[in-house]
Amino acid sequence: MSARFIIARLGSQGDGIAGAEGGEVFIPFTLPGETVTAARQKDRAALTSVLEASPLRIDPACRHFTECGGCALQHFEAEAYRQWKRERVAHALKAKGIACEVETLVPCAPHTRRRVVFSARRTEGGMLLGFVRALSSEIIPIEECPISLPVIVASLDRLRRLAGLVCATPKAFHMTVTVTASGLDVAVQDAGKLGENQRRIASNFVLAEGLARLSVDGEVIVEPRKPVVQFGSVAVAVPPGAFLQATEAAEQTMASLVGRHLSRAKKVADLFAGCGSFALRLAAKSEVYAVEGDAPALAALDRAFRFAGGLKRVTGERRDLFRRPLTFKELNGFDGLVFDPPRAGAEEQSKQIARSDVPLVAAVSCNPVTLARDLRILLDGGYQLKSVTPIDQFLWSPHVEAVALLEKPKRRR
Structure with missing residues (x-):
């Protein structure tokens, strides 16, 4: 059941904080001064409606906002943010x-992030690739991402196909995608042990799609081109999963x-x-x-x-x-x-x-x-x-x- 709250301030994680009986309540996607309704569970609540919006509330830049767990503050006016x-x-x-x-x-x-960590999992309906909903293990598949470099967004379909080729587990796993001067560097973690046939098929896919490298749990599966980044005037061939x-x-x-x-x-x-x-x-x-x-x-x-x-x-x-x-x-x-x-x-x-x-x-x-x-x-x-x-x-x-x-x-x- 939803209750009414008045947002007093933003917390350190970007959640709105409201005073309530029994202590403060944290409500994501709200702003100071707003009156909202939200469904409370202990010290957290899920926003159901905004009754009185802050003048600093703006339209989010992405259709997946509030679902995918990646962004917390797309609704906040830029200068105030x-x-x-x-x-x-x-x-x-x-x-x-x-x-x-x-x-x-x-x-x-926007559109400048060069390193993105996706979550992936095989389901009966196909391969999921996206971000995990906040405070959940649910993977939200994405079709756009206004923080990421366009080349990553344009590659979502082939990254999803590659995730399917390297998946050897029913569990969720991670796929770190980095834009380099040589192409996309893909580092997979916790996808399970690849069989020889999987390695061959995944390698052929990487070669055909022009990716720079595929590594799984730190092991390079195929590297058509060494992924290179520039630090000033110096070119650096970065290792798999490098920070x-x-x-x-x-x-x-x-x-x-x-x-x-x-x-x-x-x-x-x-x-x-x-x-x-x-x-x-x-x-x-x-x-x-x-x-x-x-x-x-x-x-x-x-x-x-x-x-x-x-x-x-x-x-x-x-x-x-x-x-x-x-x-x-x-x-x-x-x-x-x-x-x-x-x-x-x-x-x-x-x-x-x-x-x-x-x-x-x-x-x-x-x-x-x-x-x-x-x-x-x-x-x-x-x-x-x-x-x-x-x-x-x-x-x-x-x-x-x-x-x-x-x-x-x-x-x-």
Whole structure:
């Protein structure tokens, strides 16, 4: 049965929050100030109707909005949406007692996402390929996606056919599709063990359809062309399932902010370096020491450096920075540093950076909460926060990137 609610504010995941008997209720696809009806289950409710709409409510860009689970905020007016994302970073900093003017959000354009993770499953009615409905295991098949690069959307039918060819399980599995300079790179996870006949048929399909590569659970099945991306002037052949920033524009913005900040540094440490999106750009001016826990990513970085020309020296180390962070003594050999950890942040590594004498630090994060925690550690260690720039690359989602730039004054002797 539906009940009436008044939306007070947006939560951190983009859901509207209403006060109610028994505690707050989270209602997706609503906006502050709206009066709605929704069917409540404990602290969540499914929207049934909007009785009084916010003046900030707009028509969504996609027919699948509210169903596919990919976007949370297509109904939110663009400028208000961008301000809400900026405030997510500002609120996280404030919660840690960090006083800093957060820059204007760098926006994300539609049709720019180059890396998409689809869910797939074989059913009696055929192969499903799409996104999972929020708080559900139901796969919603999609026919459009206004966040993704057009080449991905145009390939939905052949990706669905390829999913059918590699499927060897009744369960749902994932298909990561990345746009590269060489074509689409498709990495399948948890689709089951492929038989020899499946491998042959899938390989022939990839060749016929002009895809760059097909891998299953990290194993390359067929690779007509090595998938290549550009990090500045350097071409990198990325390994299967490699991490890339979701949009090329956001990556370039982050790299530009980091590069300008570290431009005076002769020796730079790049921690959580991945395939080298920062390291290979920084190497145009600085000697770089790249540290990464994933061996294939580090190998791709190293190969790219060796085949590139005109770069300063780049060396690498495979190291789990969560279990064994670089110590402050090791860090003292550098005059610049960038770190870009996963969503969990880099608490232990930040403690070592805080104790170091590295004068220039750039912190890159996809999680405002863990970024604020790590920045608090650095500030308590003597660093000064110069700027924080939020960057949107996950359009219409609650996720936001940020680049924080810090300096540590030289100690008087």
